[in-house]
Amino acid sequence: MKRISKPVVLLRHALIVCTIIVSTIGGVGSGMAADKHPKATLVYEHALPNVPGKSIKAVLVEYGPGDASSAHTHPKSAFIYATVLEGAIRTSVNNGPVVIYRAGQNFSETPGDRHTVDENASKTEPAKLLAVFVVDTDEKELLTALEK
Numbered sequence: 757m758k759r760i761s762k763p764v765v766l767l768r769h770a771l772i773v774c775t776i777i778v779s780t781i782g783g784v785g786s787g788m789a790a791d792k793h794p795k796a797t798l799v800y801e802h803a804l805p806n807v808p809g810k811s812i813k814a815v816l817v818e819y820g821p822g823d824a825s826s827a828h829t830h831p832k833s834a835f836i837y838a839t840v841l842e843g844a845i846r847t848s849v850n851n852g853p854v855v856i857y858r859a860g861q862n863f864s865e866t867p868g869d870r871h872t873v874d875e876n877a878s879k880t881e882p883a884k885l886l887a888v889f890v891v892d893t894d895e896k897e898l899l900t901a902l903e904k
Contacts, residue, residue: 793826794819794876796899799886803893811893819843819883824875827902829868833892836865843883848873870902 800814810833830836839862848854849869856877857863865871876883889898 792820792823794823794874798898804890809893810890813889813891813898815887815889815898817885817887819845819876819885821881822876822879823883825871825899827870827872828874828899829870829902830865830889830898830900831891831895832867833895834865834867834898835890836887838863838865838885838887841884841886843881844877845883845885846873846875846877847871872902 795818797816797818798813799816800812802812804810804812838857840857840859842859844856844858846854846856847863849863849865849871851870851872854873855863891898
């Protein structure tokens with residue numbers, strides 16, 4: 757039997773300890789990811805000239821791995837058309853069935869809908885969604901959290 761030198765044994769022990777530490781940190785990080793919220797950026801806004809008082813507003817929603825929004829509504833005047841640009845989004849409207857939409861797929865929300873599930877379907881990959889609102893021009897808040 758070949759004898760292993762002391763430095764090699766110490767190196768192996770150090771690698772095992774580092775692996776355990778990185779695994780532990782990774783576990784904490786993924787638990788934290790579920791508490792993160794997606795980033796929403798208004799990327800387009802234009803008054804509709806043939807519909808006085810209405811505008812079209814587009815919001816790019818970027819979900820990190822595991823990101824989720826709390827349950828919410830949108831303005832009562834809002835009709836929303838959403839397209840998944842990247843990754844996959846898990847969603848439920850009005851406590852209906854949870855559906856996963858993938859890149860290229862779309863869905864809509866009508867005025868007064870309650871968005872009860874809104875999250876990245878992946879814990880490891882990002883996702884992007886473009887939400888296009890037809891909404892009263894004076895609406896500034898496009899999302900209101902539902903009380904628990």
